[in-house]
Amino acid sequence: MAESGRYLLGLDAGNTIIKAVLFDLAGRQIARAARDGRSIVPRPGHVERDMDELWVNAGGAIRDCINAAGIAPEAIAAVGCAGHGNGLYMLDADGEGLLGVQSLDTRAGDVAGELAEANGDAFHTACLQKPWPSQTPTLLAWVKRNDRALYDRAATVFLCKDFINFRLTGKRASDVSDMSGAGLVAMPAGSYDDDLLALYGLEDARAKLPLIVQPADIVGQVTADAASTAGLAVGTPVVGGLFDVIASALGSGVVEPGQASIIVGTWNINQVVSKAPVVDPAVFMVSSFGPELFVSIEASATSAANLEWYVRTFLERGGHHDDPFGYCNARVAEVEPGADDPIFHPYLYGSGQSAAARGGFYGLAGWHHEGHVLRALYEGVAFEHRRHIAVLTASGVAFDEAVMSGGGTRSPHWPQMMADCLGVPITVPESRETGALGAAIAAGIGAGLFPRLEDGVASMARAQRVFQPNNGLKAHYDRRYRIYLDLVEAMAPLWNAWSGGGGEVLS
Numbered sequence: 001m002a003e004s005g006r007y008l009l010g011l012d013a014g015n016t017i018i019k020a021v022l023f024d025l026a027g028r029q030i031a032r033a034a035r036d037g038r039s040i041v042p043r044p045g046h047v048e049r050d051m052d053e054l055w056v057n058a059g060g061a062i063r064d065c066i067n068a069a070g071i072a073p074e075a076i077a078a079v080g081c082a083g084h085g086n087g088l089y090m091l092d093a094d095g096e097g098l099l100g101v102q103s104l105d106t107r108a109g110d111v112a113g114e115l116a117e118a119n120g121d122a123f124h125t126a127c128l129q130k131p132w133p134s135q136t137p138t139l140l141a142w143v144k145r146n147d148r149a150l151y152d153r154a155a156t157v158f159l160c161k162d163f164i165n166f167r168l169t170g171k172r173a174s175d176v177s178d179m180s181g182a183g184l185v186a187m188p189a190g191s192y193d194d195d196l197l198a199l200y201g202l203e204d205a206r207a208k209l210p211l212i213v214q215p216a217d218i219v220g221q222v223t224a225d226a227a228s229t230a231g232l233a234v235g236t237p238v239v240g241g242l243f244d245v246i247a248s249a250l251g252s253g254v255v256e257p258g259q260a261s262i263i264v265g266t267w268n269i270n271q272v273v274s275k276a277p278v279v280d281p282a283v284f285m286v287s288s289f290g291p292e293l294f295v296s297i298e299a300s301a302t303s304a305a306n307l308e309w310y311v312r313t314f315l316e317r318g319g320h321h322d323d324p325f326g327y328c329n330a331r332v333a334e335v336e337p338g339a340d341d342p343i344f345h346p347y348l349y350g351s352g353q354s355a356a357a358r359g360g361f362y363g364l365a366g367w368h369h370e371g372h373v374l375r376a377l378y379e380g381v382a383f384e385h386r387r388h389i390a391v392l393t394a395s396g397v398a399f400d401e402a403v404m405s406g407g408g409t410r411s412p413h414w415p416q417m418m419a420d421c422l423g424v425p426i427t428v429p430e431s432r433e434t435g436a437l438g439a440a441i442a443a444g445i446g447a448g449l450f451p452r453l454e455d456g457v458a459s460m461a462r463a464q465r466v467f468q469p470n471n472g473l474k475a476h477y478d479r480r481y482r483i484y485l486d487l488v489e490a491m492a493p494l495w496n497a498w499s500g501g502g503g504e505v506l507s
Helices: 051-069 109-127 136-146 148-153 160-169 176-181 194-199 224-230 244-251 305-315 324-333 370-394 414-422 434-446 453-460 471-498
Strands: 007-013 017-024 029-036 076-083 088-091 097-101 156-158 173-175 211-213 218-221 237-239 260-264 268-274 285-290 293-300 343-345 360-362 402-405 426-429 463-467
Touching (some): 007 160, 007 244, 007 434, 017 051, 051 097, 051 160, 051 224, 088 136, 097 160, 109 136, 136 148, 156 160, 160 173, 160 218, 160 237, 173 176, 176 211, 176 244, 176 285, 237 434, 244 260, 244 268, 244 293, 244 402, 244 453, 260 370, 293 370, 305 324, 305 370, 324 370, 343 370, 343 471, 370 414, 414 463, 414 471, 434 453
Parallel strands (some): 007 076, 260 402, 402 426
Antiparallel strands (some): 007 017, 017 029, 268 293
16 A cells, blocks of 8 residues: 555646646656536526536546556545636535536626726725626626526535535635635735625625635545545545636746746636735736735636637548647748738637637738648737736736746747747746646645645746747747737727627727
């Protein structure tokens, strides 16, 4: 039998896929398992999930991971879970799931607009963000307005990873990183505030909110029922866990003030750590994950999801390519950057500037081939990351290097392009499962294996490669970035007209 406490289990729960990854105390991946769930779209703009399926998938992934590792479950010192931020997960008094809303849901768009217009400045003063459609309290306000019976049945309202922790331990809790990322707590205190809840129209919701803990605090132990489902040992400690973007930053080695994390994944995530919260209404979100540890976050659904769309739409029809993403990288490698290369707006799922924004290729000519189209797509994603980072730097945060994680790191070209576009060195971490690793680091602190997050990160997260910027391409990218922004400005009124006038273009 394996020695007790030799391993840490990290869970990473996205909008559909949940992964269970086992690490040793040096951060080496021992085993991994994943289960894919199903999104339910009962009507346009509503994106939900079956909460029972989520728990079945979580338990199955944990059991598969432990079996693949060939270890005794008693060898796991603690469990940590990271999960997608925002969305809405509701339990009744008996612990049954009432509603699971994913962070892709847009049903509360009108509510968000109304709240922001009425009290946007007051919201930002209180929680350092303004209402937006997939935000947890905005969704809860929508439920209160549109299904009062369901609202009244809800005994607990929290987030994705909190529901998994509840099934593991029976405890109703959340951590400060998720609750601050959801705009549910006053900042920088990270505590509930009745005046903030009143701004959302949720004066009566305080009793529905869970206990708030720090990410590495133990919220409970694995119950007998959970152990039977997931194959864990009864009594294994479970920590509060993390908002997945912060977990990914930790797992990539970012924890100190002034360090930057860029995630090229489904979402375009750009975040910088600071000792004090940045107060600037232009910044999308500020989240806290420990004493004097804050992240300023600029984000939108404008990153590698664009490449996935290209692959699913054009390359995987009929199984034309065994390795479609490798095919894309090969085509990009065939192209030398040129002044007349096409430009791409990565707005297939809207943008942070306008819900009406659309994706588009501009400047295509008859001598361009697929490699030029794909290079434009990669470059457009890099430019949108650059635009978000410009918002962060304008708010006063600064960094001179960044760590890049997410699916985009699997490309040999995207990290270099990001370094060239941003003009800073880009480090790619060793771990491909940075979200699960960040959760495992928090678990290690809760188990007493590391004294602080900084020590856990130093022990478990390592760099794989550093991409230095090519200064010879600076003028090239600066020019093309200006064209990219000019095209955004020129297209904004057309996007609004395209959507029937229903998409408000934000300044």
